[in-house]
Amino acid sequence: MTFEQPATAHLPASAPGPAIDVAHLVKLYKTTRAVDDVSFTIARGSITGLLGGNGAGKTTTIAMIMGLVLPTSGRVQVLGRAMPAQSAEVLGRMNFESPYVDMPMRLTVRQNLTVFGKLYAVPHLRDRIDALAADLDLKEFLDRPSGKLSSGQKTRVALAKALINQPELLLLDEPTASLDPDTADWIRQHIDAYRRTNNATILLASHNMLEVERLCDRVIIMKRGRIEDDDSPSNIMLRYNRATLEEVFLDVARGRAQEPVS
Amino acid sequence: MTDVATADTGRGIAPHRIGAMILRYWYLLISSWPRLLELVYWPALQIVTWGFLQTYIAENAGFFARAGGTFIGAIILWDILFRGQLGFSISFLEEMWARNLGNLMMSPLKPIEFLISLMIMSLIRLAIGIVPMTLLAIFFFHFNFYSLGLPLIAFFCNLIFTSWSLGIFVSGLVLRNGLGAESIVWTLMFGILPLACVYYPVSVLPHWLQIVAWILPPTYVFEGMRALLIDHVFRADLMVDALLINAALFVVSFAIFMALLNSARRAGSLLGGGE
Numbered sequence: 001m002t003f004e005q006p007a008t009a010h011l012p013a014s015a016p017g018p019a020i021d022v023a024h025l026v027k028l029y030k031t032t033r034a035v036d037d038v039s040f041t042i043a044r045g046s047i048t049g050l051l052g053g054n055g056a057g058k059t060t061t062i063a064m065i066m067g068l069v070l071p072t073s074g075r076v077q078v079l080g081r082a083m084p085a086q087s088a089e090v091l092g093r094m095n096f097e098s099p100y101v102d103m104p105m106r107l108t109v110r111q112n113l114t115v116f117g118k119l120y121a122v123p124h125l126r127d128r129i130d131a132l133a134a135d136l137d138l139k140e141f142l143d144r145p146s147g148k149l150s151s152g153q154k155t156r157v158a159l160a161k162a163l164i165n166q167p168e169l170l171l172l173d174e175p176t177a178s179l180d181p182d183t184a185d186w187i188r189q190h191i192d193a194y195r196r197t198n199n200a201t202i203l204l205a206s207h208n209m210l211e212v213e214r215l216c217d218r219v220i221i222m223k224r225g226r227i228e229d230d231d232s233p234s235n236i237m238l239r240y241n242r243a244t245l246e247e248v249f250l251d252v253a254r255g256r257a258q259e260p261v262s
Numbered sequence: 263m264t265d266v267a268t269a270d271t272g273r274g275i276a277p278h279r280i281g282a283m284i285l286r287y288w289y290l291l292i293s294s295w296p297r298l299l300e301l302v303y304w305p306a307l308q309i310v311t312w313g314f315l316q317t318y319i320a321e322n323a324g325f326f327a328r329a330g331g332t333f334i335g336a337i338i339l340w341d342i343l344f345r346g347q348l349g350f351s352i353s354f355l356e357e358m359w360a361r362n363l364g365n366l367m368m369s370p371l372k373p374i375e376f377l378i379s380l381m382i383m384s385l386i387r388l389a390i391g392i393v394p395m396t397l398l399a400i401f402f403f404h405f406n407f408y409s410l411g412l413p414l415i416a417f418f419c420n421l422i423f424t425s426w427s428l429g430i431f432v433s434g435l436v437l438r439n440g441l442g443a444e445s446i447v448w449t450l451m452f453g454i455l456p457l458a459c460v461y462y463p464v465s466v467l468p469h470w471l472q473i474v475a476w477i478l479p480p481t482y483v484f485e486g487m488r489a490l491l492i493d494h495v496f497r498a499d500l501m502v503d504a505l506l507i508n509a510a511l512f513v514v515s516f517a518i519f520m521a522l523l524n525s526a527r528r529a530g531s532l533l534g535g536g537e
Contacts, residue, residue: 029530063533066368070527084527092370100533101364104290104356111289118282119369145293161365 017080019044019169019201020065025074027060027225034060036225038074044168047195047202049212049233051245052222053253058205059100061222062171065203066096079169090169092120097162098173102154105147109138109157112146113164120165132160136190152183159187163194170194172204176211184208188215209246219245221252228252275378279371283379284386287353291387301387305341305395312337313403332491333461334405339417339487340460342392343480344451346425347432349387350380351447354433358441364533373523377516380433381426388422413490416501417483423508424479427515428454434515434522440531460484479504479511 020042027035035057042048050058063069065076067084076083081090103112110129117125133139136156141149146157155175162170175191176184192215195202206212212219213233221229221236229236229252233245240248291297316333357363366376396407408414432450436443457471458480464472475481482504489497526532 027530034530059533060530063530068364068367068527068532069530070524088370088372091368096368098364098533100361102361103365104286104360104362106293106360107286107289111286115282115286115289116365116369118285119279119366119371121276121278121370 017044018042018077019046019079020203021075021077022061022065023075025061025064025076026072027057027064027069028072033225035064035071038222038225038227040220040227040230042201042203044201045195045199046217047192047204047215049216049219050203050205050222051207051209051212051219051249052205053207053249055224056222057225058222059098059173060225062096062098062173062203062205066094066171067091092165093167094169094171095120095162095165095167096171096173097158097175099177100173103146103157103161106145108143108145109149109160110142112157113160116161117164122165128164128166132163136160152179155179155183155187159190166198168198168200170200170202172202174206174208175204176206176208184211191215209244209249213245221249223252275372275375276370279375280379280382283371283376284382287356287379287383288386290356298390301391302394305345305391306398308337308341309334309395309398310402313399313405317403331403331405332488334399334403335407335410335487335491336460336484338392338396338399338407339421339483340455341395342388342418343421343425343458345388345391346384346422347429347451348447349384350426350429351432351436352387353380353383354429355436355441355444355447358436358444363437367532373520377430377519380429384425384429385422410487410490413486413496413501416498417487420479420483420501420504420508423505423512427508427511430512430515430519434519437519438522438526438529438531454478454480457481458484463488477507479508482507 018041020040022041023039025035025038026033034055038057038061050061052058060069064071065078065083067076067087070084078087079090079093081087083090103109107115113129113132114125117128122128129142133142136159138153138156138160141153146154149157159175162172170191172191176187179187188211191202191204194200204212204215216233219229219231219233219236220227229239229248231239236248237243237245240251242248242251313334319333357366399405399407410417428450432447435446457467457475458478459467459475460480464475464481464485467475482500486497486500486504489495489500
């Protein structure tokens with residue numbers, strides 16, 4: 001048994017190869033094909049939107065990238081490491097936020113961030129928590145139990161947890177779901193600012209077309225576990241001859257766009 | 263990229279991650295005085311109720327007068343076994359109740375580190391419950407549990423190993439099957455109670471059940487305790503046998519936990535966790 005010391009050195013963001021490399025990914029739940037032969041790569045420093053309706057396979061795809069769900073077949077590489085076999089080598093360099101998980105409700109916001117900061121071996125943790133509290137406007141409820149916060153405050157805390165280790169790769173599943181437009185916009189600004197400041201890679205699953213349109217360099221549209229389209233938002237709108245991604249999404253969802261305008 | 267981000271190399275066991283989890287459970291424990299009180303309440307109730315029963319029987323039956331303390335000793339040792347498993351499993355259940363398992367599994371925390379932190383928490387919770395219980399035994403019944411001396415360490419180690427093995431096994435079941443399997447956490451140990459011969463010697467059981475009883479490490483501990491208190495003999499052979507069975511039980515439980523964790527990953531049940 002060897003004992004490991006917290007380390008601060010890691011690969012630079014400019015390291016070669018994509019941040020995420022997914023090849024022929026399949027996930028079968030009994031007879032349901034939740035993800036069906038999905039392949040894509042995500043460039044380092046980019047922000048990509050994974051779009052699709054309920055049951056499109058977005059969350060399962062993200063969960064397989066994180067190593068929380070084992071694929072039936074196919075291959076996932078994250079920051080150059082095979083998932084889940086080499087997950088221990090990269091989990092400290094990535095983080096995530098999802099509506100399917102919560103922060104422990106009885107712990108205060110500060111206690112939660114302290115625990116996760118220690119799990120990720122964040123140096124100068126107190127300073128990091130103070131900086132996040134200032135950035136994400138958490139100061140006034142830092143010592144309040146997480147369970148007593150509003151949904152907007154909880155989302156900000158979840159984002160603080162996702163940023164505690166200043167990840168190179170951030171996976172966000174519906175980061176603004178159930179938020180009012182003002183709070184949602186505020187969160188989006190912070191995600192964008194984080195990416196720009198840190199040259200981080202972000203993969204974002206969302207139902208919110210405006211969000212994807214505003215934030216993402218690239219959009220992957222999923223339907224029934226398969227990739228329907230994959231391009232920049234402007235190119236996709238141009239190809240489908242639509243003014244908004246929402247219109248494209250409705251076309252795809254309702255099967256009206258089998259033959260996009262070339 | 264920055265001076266904040268870290269990269270654990272992923273090799274070996276990291277004490278700082280185990281420490282982080284213990285801190286998480288400690289914060290939880292001190293956040294609620296009813297939780298702390300409950301840890302003391304049930305063991306105290308046990309010892310007082312059954313201790314007075316032993317006093318009554320001892321006054322009216324010659325054998326129990328001679329074997330003073332066996333009943334109270336059995337109650338305390340049983341509570342170490344029961345509360346040890348409960349302390350382990352409840353800390354695990356806290357993650358399920360809080361829907362926090364996804365956060366942990368996605369963090370650099372390794373399953374073995376998670377389990378070690380649960381073992382340490384079971385010791386902490388056990389100490390909070392058992393120490394007042396033993397003090398009550400001294401105060402009301404003049405039974406000094408600690409006077410058992412060195413054999414007590416052998417009894418304790420064997421019982422705590424069994425409780426951890428069962429805790430690991432039960433946590434694996436809950437991990438795989440969700441909170442629908444939660445009741446096993448509370449009831450599994452009671453299935454062992456009659457077979458481990460906590461309050462009576464193994465010879466009381468029918469022959470075929472004695473074979474089953476000797477598969478369980480706690481049986482050796484309770485027989486050893488009776489040998490010590492009644493015959494004033496420390497049966498080291500029983501403790502060694504128990505330790506060997508415990509080692510096998512621990513390895514099997516860990517293997518089952520890892521298999522169930524992989525099964526949960528295949529089934530996609532780590533996100534959410536619910537029922």
